[in-house]
Amino acid sequence: MTRPVRVAIVGAGPAGIYAADALLKSEAAQDPGVSIDLFERMPAPFGLIRYGVAPDHPRIKGIVQALHQVLDKPQLRLFGNVDYPNDIGLDDLRSFYDAVIFSTGADADRALDIPGSDLDGSHGAAEFVSWYDGHPDVARTWPLEAEKVAVLGVGNVALDVARILAKTADELLPTEIPANVHEGLKANKALEVHVFGRRGPAQAKFSPMELRELDHSPNIEVIVNPEDIEYDAGSIETRRGNKQANMVASTLENWAIRDAGDRPHKLFLHFFESPAEILGEDGRVVGLRTERTELDGTGNVKGTGNFTDWDVQSVYRAVGYYSQELPKLPFDVVSGTVPHAAGRVVDGGEHMPSVYVTGWIKRGPIGLIGHTKGDANETVACLLEDRAEGRLPAPVRPEPEAVTAFLEQRGVRYTTREGWYRLDAHEKALGAEQGRERIKVVERDAMLDASEPRS
CATH class of the missing domain: 3.50.50.60 (FAD/NAD(P)-binding domain)
Known part of the structure; x- marks a missing residue:
């Protein structure tokens, strides 16, 4: 395989970003290289760091700085405001990527x-x-x-x-x-x-x-x-x-x-x-x-x-x-998790080729944010082992521009990493007007508007 390994990560909270970090630190990142696309249903990244941590806990929200260091890597793209499965489904993802990691958390x-x-x-x-x-x-x-x-x-x-x-x-x-x-x-x-x-x-x-x-x-x-x-x-x-x-x-x-x-x-x-x-x-x-x-x-x-x-x-x-059930994936209603073996999704006793989980959708909503790193490392190790053993089906359309063309054809108003930084700057500017560090924008359309380039 001469092209980079193409991986989609569904969910841009800490679990998804830690998985991206593990991929970027792997040997595969050197040869043949990795290309990662993060899909997030919210217009902004960081999941429960943004929407699950109390606002009077800035110490925990400081984890965002470490997540930004990963998000800024050139091998990674962010597609925000993209909902699984309404905007992009499992079959679509498999046609674009060698592997798909679900890190949708529990909300x-x-x-x-x-x-x-x-x-x-x-x-x-x-x-x-x-x-x-x-x-x-x-x-x-x-x-x-x-x-x-x-x-x-x-x-x-x-x-x-x-x-x-x-x-x-x-x-x-x-x-x-x-x-x-x-x-x-x-x-x-x-x-x-x-x-x-x-x-x-x-x-x-x-x-x-x-x-x-x-x-x-x-x-x-x-x-x-x-x-x-x-x-x-x-x-x-x-x-x-x-x-x-x-x-x-x-x-x-x-x-x-x-x-x-x-x-x-x-x-x-x-x-x-x-x-x-x-x-x-x-x-x-x-x-x-x-x-x-x-x-x-x-x-x-x-x-x-x-x-x-x-x-x-x-x-x-x-x-x-409790995690939301993911269409096209098996689900254990008692634990609220996707059945897996060390991160490999298991359906009817068999591993679903090229499909993986990490974070709370994998192990349940227990433990602190840092524990998610161990989940990510285990899942990524299995993914890379499957790749080395030739167990990852080749995608039909692996070129990066195929995904953007697909989303645009479907009329999905997606945000990007650059768009997130525009929203981030906008929220900080709103806060500065009142002597505060940030005022969070709530309305989805307002978030999307702030994420777009200014004419």
Whole structure:
């Protein structure tokens, strides 16, 4: 093969860009070379970094700088605002590329199977995150009338949701939040936010730094019940073997023994409370019922049969993300992933030639962003092994211009890497007018307009 290896990556979040980086660092990048096209359904790249990280976490968004270094490589092209499969399908991709890697992530809410989940006022955390992060495909307003709110889950997304609900709008104004989000949060009536976990402090999935950040706001009083600080043999073993779990538990212990302060917004962290039912009246949330649990010696819990009804008017379900099923690919509805063997997509026990997965669509929505690098390296290694063994069918139209001609023929208004930098500069200019680093553009058409060359 004298021409470069042509690879399409569907999804330009961290998983897709890390896969591109792994390809560019491989021996194949030297001989015969690699040519990579990133396809992204949003007009802008970076996936959950842009649309899933809370705006008051610029430290995490700093990962974008490293992703830019990959995006700037001459062997890589970006096709934004291109939807799989509506704009380009699997058969199309296989006709243009030697291999296709799907890195579409997970941006939907995993279902919580308890009565009342469908009541008005019961929200998926992913939906709320998309709203406050200015996702172009969600509503521009959000109902924030509840004075007492419950958040179900003890992961970082639950912390993000709780923190955004408990902070004032003006605290968030220096961030990149769009104008509609700032206006919406100004009307937020929440004075109490209750976070519920069914297990104990040692089993919480918070990152230590994210947990401590709750206490940095001058408006949020974080409260932990001393009765919720409890460990069994399994919990103690977890603390001994997991530095992060130990740090989280220590922070919670310190908060449980301190005197309550007078900050206006109260954020309660509850443990050993398993959500049993979201209570409703006239179709709306009026409360939450939880069952008290207790440790069983292994770090797991069992129900006690004792129930508590909590006075809340809204519930946010932060029990995990779930991937969207990809047409033409197999899908495991239980795990929300594409079946694979080390990144090779497997359908009916057989590897689908030239089709691969990486990131959350491969392993599920667990782990931190950095863990995605290992996924990418494994998948790319399999792809290159298949190429070396002659297992990649040759594409019919491998020339790079065939893809652009295809998209233009179909009338797809796609964005490019240069277009992203124009949008990026536009958002920074909007922010500079108000003394902020950036103001995110929300409307899809406005994003596309800002991405186009100026006449």
